[in-house]
Amino acid sequence: DAGVIQSPRHEVTEMGQEVTLRCKPISGHDYLFWYRQTMMRGLELLIYFNNNVPIDDSGMPEDRFSAKMPNASFSTLKIQPSEPRDSAVYFCASSPPGLQPQHFGDGTRLSIL
Amino acid sequence: GEDVEQSLFLSVREGDSSVINCTYTDSSSTYLYWYKQEPGAGLQLLTYIFSNMDMKQDQRLTVLLNKKDKHLSLRIADTQTGDSAIYFCAANYGGSQGNLIFGKGTKLSVKP
Secondary structure, three states: OOOOEEEOOEEEEOOOOOEEEEEEOOOOOOEEEEEEEEOOOEEEEEEEEEOOEEEEOOOOOOOOEEEEEEEOOEEEEEEOOOOHHHOEEEEEEEEOOOOOOOEEOOOEEEEEO | OOOEEEOOEEEEEOOOOEEEEEEEOOOOOOEEEEEEEOOOOOEEEEEEEEOOOOEEEEOOEEEEEEOOOOEEEEEEOOOOHHHOEEEEEEEEHHHOOOOEEEOOOEEEEEEO
């Protein structure tokens, strides 16, 4: 079975540029989560969706971050404009309904120069 | 706010048992999870336990839950070098699907 698929795996860009991270959840999972992992802060939940609707975006750091889920099989996390402090590993996870475990993708390692 | 705490490092010898401990603060947490992260990879679900259970065993893994003390542990029997990784404890906050609070992770080093 295909797991959660994220792209790109690595992204290096200059500050000020727009960055778009992509995620394909596991088929049949109706929850989708975006996390950010850094050494200093560990794993932080940024936003999560249920049935393509954003439920809680209180973890989104600021207005430069936005996330969309146009359909059940695709989500994006966009940073515009990007800053060096956004450098981190961004993970997408999905889960089926009913308090089931979250399954993580391999992450996107983002470096903003 | 709610929190999950773990020790940062654990070192064991190959063949020994490893015990990774975790404490959490939210008494309404209904599920508690253990994830494993290898370098450059995502978090892999190892096992999880429902809050009305005291123990769960899955091959070399044993999870113990002391709900009164809000203490969770993961025991890995016959630890192998391939078990070297970071292990994360997580609890669902407020009993909800989305609010999963993670600990900072315990880096397990297995020496041959």
